[in-house]
Each structure stands twice: as structure tokens, then as C-alpha cells.
Amino acid sequence: MSALFPTYARSALSFERGEGAWLFDENGERYLDFGSGVAVTALGHSHPHLVEALKAQADKVWHVSNLHRIPGQERLAERLCEASFADRVFFANSGAEANEAAIKLARRYHYANGHPERTRLIAFEGAFHGRTLATIAAGGQAKHLEGFGEPMPGFDHLPAGDIEAVKAAVTEETAGIIVEPVMGEGGVRLIDPGFLRDLRALCDDKGILLIFDEVQTGMGRTGRLFAHKWSGVSPDIMSLAKGLGGGFPLGACLATEEVGSTMTPGTHGSTFGGNPLAMAVGNAVLDVLLEDGFLERVSETALRFKQRLAAIKDEHSDIFEEVRGQGFLLGLKCTSSISNGDLVKALAAQHLLTVQAGDNVVRLLPPLIIGEAEIDAACEKIEAACETVAPAAAAASA
Ligand SMILES: *Cc1c(COP(=O)(O)O)cnc(C)c1O
Numbered sequence: 001m002s003a004l005f006p007t008y009a010r011s012a013l014s015f016e017r018g019e020g021a022w023l024f025d026e027n028g029e030r031y032l033d034f035g036s037g038v039a040v041t042a043l044g045h046s047h048p049h050l051v052e053a054l055k056a057q058a059d060k061v062w063h064v065s066n067l068h069r070i071p072g073q074e075r076l077a078e079r080l081c082e083a084s085f086a087d088r089v090f091f092a093n094s095g096a097e098a099n100e101a102a103i104k105l106a107r108r109y110h111y112a113n114g115h116p117e118r119t120r121l122i123a124f125e126g127a128f129h130g131r132t133l134a135t136i137a138a139g140g141q142a143k144h145l146e147g148f149g150e151p152m153p154g155f156d157h158l159p160a161g162d163i164e165a166v167k168a169a170v171t172e173e174t175a176g177i178i179v180e181p182v183m184g185e186g187g188v189r190l191i192d193p194g195f196l197r198d199l200r201a202l203c204d205d206k207g208i209l210l211i212f213d214e215v216q217t218g219m220g221r222t223g224r225l226f227a228h229k230w231s232g233v234s235p236d237i238m239s240l241a242k243g244l245g246g247g248f249p250l251g252a253c254l255a256t257e258e259v260g261s262t263m264t265p266g267t268h269g270s271t272f273g274g275n276p277l278a279m280a281v282g283n284a285v286l287d288v289l290l291e292d293g294f295l296e297r298v299s300e301t302a303l304r305f306k307q308r309l310a311a312i313k314d315e316h317s318d319i320f321e322e323v324r325g326q327g328f329l330l331g332l333k334c335t336s337s338i339s340n341g342d343l344v345k346a347l348a349a350q351h352l353l354t355v356q357a358g359d360n361v362v363r364l365l366p367p368l369i370i371g372e373a374e375i376d377a378a379c380e381k382i383e384a385a386c387e388t389v390a391p392a393a394a395a396a397s398a
Contacts, residue, residue, distance in 0.1 A: 020044040020045060020370075021034075021044050034364045034365060036365045039221055040242045041247045042219055042221070042242075042243035042368050043367060049287060050284045060276070063275045066274065073274040080240075083225055083290065088256070091250070092251040094130070095215035095216075096135045099239045102253050105260070106178075118174060118175040120154050120156060121138065121154060121155055121176050121178050122155075122158060122166060122174060123158075123177075125159050126160070126186035126358065130215075137153075137155050140157040161191070163198040166199065175208060179210075181227035182227055184217065187361040188363060196233055212237075212239075213238075214227060215242050222326040222329055227329075230326070245278055245281050246281060248277065301375070302327045306325075309330065309382075312383060316390070318390065319335060319386055329363075331364070332362045334362065336360075337394075340357070340360045340362045341356055349385070352385070
């Protein structure tokens with residue numbers, strides 16, 4: 001029996017070290033990592049520039065608290081603002097915490113502007129915003145809320161894509177709208193860029209705030225630094241985490257000056273958020289992502305991968321219904337003849353690591369640094385896994 005909370009249905013695999021897109025178990029067997037620790041290790045494992053940055057900071061100072069200035073924070077905040085719509089940044093340790101900051105900020109902004117009644121956020125069905133009490137209420141999924149008492153009030157859930165429904169749901173108490181540009185956990189569901197533009201226009205019209213949860217989609221995952229850049233509209237508030245620290249726990253809430261400046265001293269805080277180790281790694285991740293041509297290469301490589309996957313889907317239409325997603329946030333939607341969990345296991349048996357998502361989807365989230373050789377290897381492993389599950393799938397659909 002394990003001494004851990006039984007919160008996860010873990011595989012039996014355990015890894016000792018990693019190198020680029022590969023993980024090695026204790027027997028020296030290697031696995032191609034197309035899960036990236038759920039979209040976290042954006043630059044793969046043991047990236048020399050990240051290792052160097054962490055080691056160098058470890059020799060200087062690890063932690064000082066936010067009672068003092070942290071130069072690495074100021075630098076990373078300035079660079080994130082330079083690369084985005086934002087003027088202000090709050091650092092946290094995770095995606096849920098980044099969203100907590102975003103939710104508090106949306107309420108506080110209206111409070112500071114004489115509208116303390118504006119506390120409610122419109123959120124979308126199938127969303128995922130984290131596992132704290134506020135963020136499970138924001139996600140609104142019954143399976144995450146069950147057994148944890150009355151959900152935190154203040155969230156109204158609507159189907160994504162229906163702008164008329166959103167317009168009708170805005171009241172005097174609405175503070176803003178929170179949305180993931182691509183629903184990752186929800187099954188790699190792309191939100192129509194036109195809908196994001198309609199939300200922007202509605203928020204401007206009503207004087208409410210648009211929040212993009214880019215915890216999974218941000219930091220180059222879709223081929224742009226932030227997924228909303230594909231839509232041409234910017235939010236007022238954005239949460240980041242996952243790829244931001246490349247594997248070091250790091251989250252951030254970004255906002256415009258008008259909004260972010262309402263979080264005055266004492267309104268929010270975090271003991272660990274933005275500590276020097278996290279900042280050293282975060283700055284190092286950004287060094288690589290902002291290199292000339294890096295994101296263009298991600299887009300091109302990802303497009304070729306998606307085309308390869310589409311061909312595999314056509315060949316195995318008994319197993320796959322659709323290839324979804326953008327950049328290296330890709331999903332294989334399975335037919336009803338097979339469960340995504342079984343396919344993830346079959347892929348792991350071929351030494352390809354992937355991640356389940358909602359809507360019977362298998363997520364492919366390779367590190368952004370992968371090249372053609374790894375894509376070839378992954379496609380071969382997917383084909384091989386298809387051969388092993390095909391008889392069962394054929395029997396199920398017969
Ligand atoms: C993973 C995720 C979160 C939660 O992040 P944690 O670091 O697990 O708290 C929030 N929002 C989105 C969109 C995510 O993908």
C-alpha cells in the first residue's frame with residue numbers, strides 16, 4: 001500500500017532521467033515523451049540552457065520572499081509584458097493559483113472602480129481552470145465539484161460559441177468572462193477566433209473584463225507565444241503556468257495597467273511565488289522561446305506532424321474520428337469503438353507517452369524542440385499501437 005493520497009490513477013512507469021524528448025526508466029528503457037508532463041516541459045528534458053540557469057541560481061540564493069525586491073521577477077515581468085498586451089504581472093506557483101489571482105483581480109478591479117457588486121464571471125461548459133475551490137467552481141464540472149460542499153458562488157456557465165447566450169447572461173453583477181482559447185483538458189477543443197472577437201467586443205461594450213486562461217495554450221504551445229495571438233484580440237487578464245517554467249513550478253497572472261494596478265499592497269500575495277530559482281528558469285525558458293525563428297519552426301514542424309496524423313487517421317478510421325488542435329497541442333479523437341485510456345496504454349506499450357483528455361481524446365503534447373526524426377518515430381509508434389488495438393476496435397464496431 002502506498003503512503004500517498006490515492007488521487008491519481010498512475011501508470012506503473014517511473015523515470016530516472018530525461019534528455020530532450022526522451023525519458024529513461026530505471027532499466028534504461030527509453031520512451032518518447034509526447035506528454036511533456038502535461039504540456040510543461042516545453043523545451044524537453046535537461047535542456048542545457050535551463051539546467052545552467054537553475055544551477056547558477058542555486059549557487060547564489062534560492063528564496064528571499066516577496067518582502068524584498070527580486071530582480072529576476074522584475075526582468076521576467078518586463079519581458080512578458082514586452083511580448084504581450086500586459087503591463088503588470090503577479091507570479092504564483094501553478095495554473096490554479098494564476099487563475100485564483102485572475103479571479104480575485106477581476107473582482108477587485110470593479111470594487112476599485114465603485115462597482116463592488118460586479119463579482120460574477122461567465123465561464124464555459126467543458127472548461128478546466130484548476131483544482132482549488134474557486135477554480136473548480138470556475139470549471140463547473142460536476143466530477144470535480146462532487147463531495148466538496150457548496151461550490152464557491154460567482155460563476156455562470158454557458159456553451160462556448162453562442163455569443164447571443166453570452167450577451168443574454170451579462171447582468172449588473174457580471175465582472176468578466178473567462179475562457180481558454182483552446183480547451184485542453186476538455187478535449188483539445190479550439191474556440192472559434194470569431195467567438196473570441198465577439199467576446200472582446202461584448203466586454204468593451206459592457207465595461208467588463210476578458211480573461212484568457214492560457215495556462216496550457218501559452219508559451220509557444222500553439223506555435224505563437226500566446227494562443228490568443230491567432231485571433232487578433234487581447235484579453236485584459238491572462239493566466240500562464242505549465243510551459244512558463246519548463247518544468248519548474250511557476251505560474252503568472254498578467255494584466256493591463258488599468259486592471260493590474262488595482263491590486264494594491266496587501267490585497268494578494270504568495271510566499272513562494274516568483275522566487276529566485278523559478279525566475280532564473282522562467283527567464284531562461286523565455287530566452288529560447290524568443291530566439292529568432294523558434295516559434296516559426298514550431299508552427300512548421302507541428303503542421304507537418306498534423307498532416308502525418310491526418311494520414312494515419314484516414315488509414316485507421318475504425319480507431320480515429322478526427323485530428324484536432326493547433327501547434328503542438330494536438331488531439332486524436334477516438335471512435336466509440338475504443339476508449340482513449342486504452343489507446344494511451346497501447347501507445348505507452350510502444351514507448352510513446354501521451355495524455356488523456358475529455359471527449360475521448362488522446363492528447364499529443366511533444367516538447368516544442370522536437371524535430372523530424374522524433375515525429376517519424378512517434379508516427380511509427382502510433383501505427384504500431386493501431387495494429388495492436390485494431391482487432392478489438394473492429395470487434396467493438398462489428
Ligand atoms: C493545467 C491547467 C490549469 C491548472 O494548472 P495547475 O498548475 O495544475 O494548477 C488551469 N487551467 C488550464 C487551462 C490548464 O490546462
